[in-house]
Amino acid sequence: xxxxxxxxxxxxxxxxxxxxxxxxxxxxxxxxxxxxxxxxxxxxxxxxxxxxxxxxxxxxxxxxxxxxxxxxxxxxxxxxxxxxxxxxxxxxxxxxxxxxxxxxxxxxxxxxxxxxxxxxxxxxxxxxxxxxxxxxxxxxxxxxxxxxxxxxxxxxxxxxxxxxxxxxxxxxxxxxxxxxxxxxxxxxxxxxxxxxxxxxxxxxxxxxxxxxxxxxxxxxxxxxxxxxxxxxxxxxxxxxxxxxxxxxxxxxxxxxxxxxxxxxxxxxxxxxxxxxxxxxxxxxxxxxxxxxxxxxxxxxxxxxxxxxxxxxxxxxxxxxxxxxxxxxxxxxxxxxxxxxxxxxxxxxxxxxxxxxxx
Numbered sequence: 001x002x003x004x005x006x007x008x009x010x011x012x013x014x015x016x017x018x019x020x021x022x023x024x025x026x027x028x029x030x031x032x033x034x035x036x037x038x039x040x041x042x043x044x045x046x047x048x049x050x051x052x053x054x055x056x057x058x059x060x061x062x063x064x065x066x067x068x069x070x071x072x073x074x075x076x077x078x079x080x081x082x083x084x085x086x087x088x089x090x091x092x093x094x095x096x097x098x099x100x101x102x103x104x105x106x107x108x109x110x111x112x113x114x115x116x117x118x119x120x121x122x123x124x125x126x127x128x129x130x131x132x133x134x135x136x137x138x139x140x141x142x143x144x145x146x147x148x149x150x151x152x153x154x155x156x157x158x159x160x161x162x163x164x165x166x167x168x169x170x171x172x173x174x175x176x177x178x179x180x181x182x183x184x185x186x187x188x189x190x191x192x193x194x195x196x197x198x199x200x201x202x203x204x205x206x207x208x209x210x211x212x213x214x215x216x217x218x219x220x221x222x223x224x225x226x227x228x229x230x231x232x233x234x235x236x237x238x239x240x241x242x243x244x245x246x247x248x249x250x251x252x253x254x255x256x257x258x259x260x261x262x263x264x265x266x267x268x269x270x271x272x273x274x275x276x277x278x279x280x281x282x283x284x285x286x287x288x289x290x291x292x293x294x295x296x297x298x299x300x301x302x303x304x305x306x307x308x309x310x311x312x313x314x315x316x317x318x319x320x321x322x323x324x325x326x327x328x329x330x331x332x333x334x335x336x337x338x339x340x341x342x343x344x345x346x347x348x349x350x351x352x353x354x355x356x357x358x
Contacts, residue, residue: 004190004244007124007144009237010111015150015230020047020112024054026147030108032084034058038076038098040066043090043114046158050151051089058083068096069131076101085110085146091162092118092270096126099141108146115158116229117166117271119173121148122237125248133266135257137331148233152221155229160216161269167209168275168303170232173239174202175278176250176333179285181243183338194243197235204231206297213301245336251281254334258327258347262319264312275303276310279358283350285339288357295358305358307351324348 014022027035034057039047041063062079064072080086080101085108088098095111102109103126113121124141155163177198181191204227211224240248255277259265265273275298282291291305304310315323324344327334334342 001184001188002245004188004242004246006190006244007140007241009234009241010122010145010148012146013148013150013234015152015226017151017153019149019151020050021052023052023110023112023149024057026149027054027057027085027110030085030146032057032108032110034083035060035085035087035110036076036080036083037061037087037089038064038094038101039089040064040091040094043094047089047112047114047154050154064090064094064097066093067129067131067133068093068100068126069129069133070136071131072097073100073104073128077104080105080107084108087112089114091115092120092127095120096128099124099145100126100128100139103139103141103143111145111148113148113150113233114154115162115166116155116232117162117269118169119233119236119240121145121150122233123240125240134260150229150233152226152229156216156219156221156225160213163213163216164301164303165269165271165275166232167205167228167271167301168278169271170201170236171205172252172274172278173236173247174198175281176252177239177243177247179250179281179337179339180246184246190242190244191246194239194241194247197238197242198247200235201231201239204228204235209297209301249333250336251284251334251342252277254327254332255280255323255347257332258323258325259310261322261326262312262315264315265310268310272304272310276305276307279305279354280347280350281334281337283354283357284337284342284346288353291354291357306355308355309358320348320351324351 087110088095124144208224212228215222215225256273324347328344
């Protein structure tokens with residue numbers, strides 16, 4: 001078995017109404033006097049009503065251009081050289097961008113998420129895209145986020161489709177961990193923690209997602225919404241944090257990365273493509289019955305199980321071949337699945353069989 005490196009959690013995590021009002025005090029506790037706040041146009045618009053007055057802080061704001069790319073990382077690094085810490089005020093790409101820049105500068109990372117759509121607030125990891133918006137690689141950092149402050153009311157009023165995509169992304173935690181961990185006879189404790197967290201990702205999402213979405217639709221916090229948010233942040237983060245390479249990504253995310261070969265897919269949300277990738281992975285595992293078992297849940301949340309449901313109806317055979325080839329490049333996580341050699345031909349066949357099944 002490969003050596004497992006545990007990247008457990010942020011140093012401090014608080015979820016409560018009014019959490020952002022704690023920011024100045026928490027920064028002072030860390031000896032921070034100046035911050036660069038990295039945000040997006042929509043993120044800042046959503047969060048500005050919650051942003052606290054901090055008379056003791058020197059604040060500089062930077063609005064990123066929509067991608068955690070090499071060019072954007074360089075811009076943040078340039079602006080953050082003279083500050084004590086970098087604050088991420090936004091969604092997953094803003095947070096990944098801040099983590100990447102802070103790692104280069106050895107600065108503390110402070111995360112204030114404006115939506116719940118993945119485990120980016122929890123994990124010391126960034127997904128890096130090239131300057132054209134295609135997936136390039138992901139980096140894992142030696143130091144975790146210093147502070148994670150979560151304002152649930154801000155997340156409640158975030159775009160519903162991003163929340164649904166986050167559910168799809170988090171559901172993959174179970175399938176991508178299970179395919180690897182179920183084959184290991186004697187699990188060390190970190191992998192036990194990872195496996196249990198992955199199991200809870202599936203069970204709690206299947207149980208609570210409907211009620212959590214009702215909270216968003218009605219604009220009223222409920223226990224299910226808080227539960228799903230913490231599943232997305234904490235349990236999902238623990239799967240990879242304790243599971244390392246056994247718990248991060250496998251087939252579903254590799255399919256997502258393969259889909260980025262299609263320019264038409266760039267407008268689709270990450271978690272939506274991952275949700276489709278779960279089904280392709282299950283077909284590769286020869287588990288069509290599990291695809292069928294998920295059908296009702298997918299339909300209820302309007303998650304896609306086919307290319308047609310993804311809206312990719314005009315994809316040519318040649319383009320599908322390109323997706324399959326990008327999914328199976330030698331460095332891709334799909335090869336972590338212990339199900340024999342996985343070729344582009346096998347992936348292409350799985351996608352075609354999925355279309356027929358569903």
